[in-house]
Amino acid sequence: MENRKNEIVRYEALKDTPNFERSFELHKKLTLIKLEDTDEPFNSRTIVAINNQIMNHTIIDSKTGMLYFRVEGIHNILRTSRGIARNLVYHGASPELAASSTISHNDKDYVSQPSLMAMIDYSTNLSKGTKIRYINYVNTSIKMFKSFEYLKNLKDKILSHTMYSRSLMKAKKIKADKIEKCQFTNKVFKSLKEVEFAHIDAVAYKPFLAGDLKNGVIVLKEIHETMTKQDINDFVAMYKFCEENNYDLKWAEKVDW
Known part of the structure; x- marks a missing residue:
């Protein structure tokens, strides 16, 4: 595992981006539409815990448009215990899942979107019943960030260059x-x-x-x-x-x- 401490890179909090509240409300609605899960209503407390973790503890690398998610509290996204979540991040689950590379920002460790998606994929293969519904919600939500207004505009600028x-x-x-x-x-x-x-x-x-x-x-x-x-x-x-x-x-x- 590589831990890169590179504060020269400019990170900005997702929640501080322009029009965030409007964009995130739309993001949540689009996630549910894309998910097409009509079995029964989701538990509101669980959905709030997932979205609060994403909303309050996600940063963006302004040079690349890459999202990074804080390790502390990431169990809320992965729908598992704190200990298991930390184990997945720092040690992986060989041979299916490699340990994640992390970056440090304001003395907190973060993992990139691809690393988080790898952990979500791993969790999907092991989940069933109610848990798989929430893992699918998380999977859809993270993937839907490609349509998030600020990120889309940022990546369009990066892409043109x-x-x-x-x-x-x-x-x-x-x-x-x-x-x-x-x-x-x-x-x-x-x-x-x-x-x-x-x-x-x-x-x-x-x-x-x-x-x-x-x-x-x-x-x-x-x-x-x-x-x-x-x-x-x-x-x-x-x-x-x-x-x-x-x-x-x-x-x-x-x-x-």
Whole structure:
């Protein structure tokens, strides 16, 4: 587990973002609509505990748009005891769940959204009955943040900059590595317009690798679009994506971080 104490990064509290109250009320309504759970009403105290933890103890990395959730109190989100929740964060549950990397902000540990989602997925596989309903609620709520007004606007700004950077990196990587084929399909391309530079580990997850040519592959534009739609954002997800589609995996041999 890596504990990165990096107060140079500017974090802002989710609850302090513009129009937060209106946006969060809409977020809660959209979560219930998306969930489509009509079995019986949820326990209001449980839902309040979940939403209060998210609302009051979530921060945003302003440079990447990444959400981070405070470890203290995260049991309210994971619907388990404090001890089990801390164990999942700091030790994982081998081999299914790796320990989470944490960042420190104001002397409190936080885990990233991908780390939280991994713990939620792990909990989903072990839950049943009433608990699975609340785990599904949490799962839906966290995923719905991609539509949260402030985060969406922030990520749109980041993406516009990344698109420009990625265009330059595409040309540099093709020239540096003498690439003539899509690295997944081995289909020869004749124009730069046919391909894209796809980050292996997304900028939001590993910003320190954002400008590293090794942290990217050259793939056909339509493949890149598919990966974007499927939220393929890290090495593990990209490797699995290639396995499922019978794509070449030689690119993975060069990943050394």
